[in-house]
Amino acid sequence: MTARLPDGPDDGPAAELLRARRGGVLTTLDRLLLHSPPVAEGWNALLGALRGATTLPADLRELVVLRVAVLNAAEFEWTSHAPIARRAGLTDLHLRVLRTADATAEPVWSPVQAAVLAFTDASTRHVAVPDEVFAAVREHLDDRQVVELAVLVGGYGMVSRLLVALAVPPSDGEVPG
Template sequence: MTAEAPRLPGAAEDGPTAELLRARRGGRLSDLDRLLLHSPPVAEGWNALLGALRTGTTLPPDLRELVILRVAVLNDATFEWTAHEPIGRRAGLTDVQLQLLRLPHPAPGPGWSPVQAAVLAFTDAATREVTVPDAVFAAVREHLDDRQVVELTALVAGYAMVSRFLVALQVPAPDGEVAG
């Protein structure tokens, strides 16, 4: 996806909903936020859900960013990858892991811890097919408790939503902007 500008213009940047988005983003709005502001109820719900997924789960940061980056690859969401690659690096993902995430079918094995490999397989299944095979689910359960399984599932689904929104509206990825 390469676009000069989003398919829609940004909405007005004032009002209580814009302030909620600014608060989560450290005082500024992203291009994504400006589009969401066309529908304040959607923007408020998005802000609450993505805020919870990014900062309120018990999933380790490397797993969270592995999921977000893999969903970005599977859904061809350049904005999402560009925004989250530096976060993934800070969360401990290596250059090799980032390269593997970009492959159509990254193989389990060297390069991944057992929990990362299980989460990657879960992310691929849930994003590509929606249905998660029993064996893939069982592998995740070896590493994650009930809460974390719910959080993982919501993270995959939530960032599928983010990536599809970004791609459908052709939101370009400016430097330093975080999706979600």
């Protein structure tokens, strides 16, 4: 499978910003974004912040990313983040359960993971988050973390939609930073 668009230019200031965040490499996704340097720069800033500057624990961040990938059928996103999720403490059992239709019903999650997963499902599937789901998240996360969670779900919803719309093929594994 190949992406629906060819790679964009891999030089210029936007490409250098992407390379800097990714440790010197450009991914297939980056090369597509570079068709629009201003979008690539904004994307880079937002996704860099979501991946490296929030106060959410890594296991919660990767739980969100992988669940959004499943719900939106973004295999590139799953393949890229599964190794990161394992390093963050998610087990093979967690990853298997995330791929099920009703992952929130499985008793493998800590209370905070269950609350974050329910929030992710509600926000991704229905946009609106029911009061009881929001209240469950508030039992575990402070104001900043709630904002970071909501932006993380929305941000990776954006990522998955671009990946699926442009038919970006899965990577061979983890995508850097």
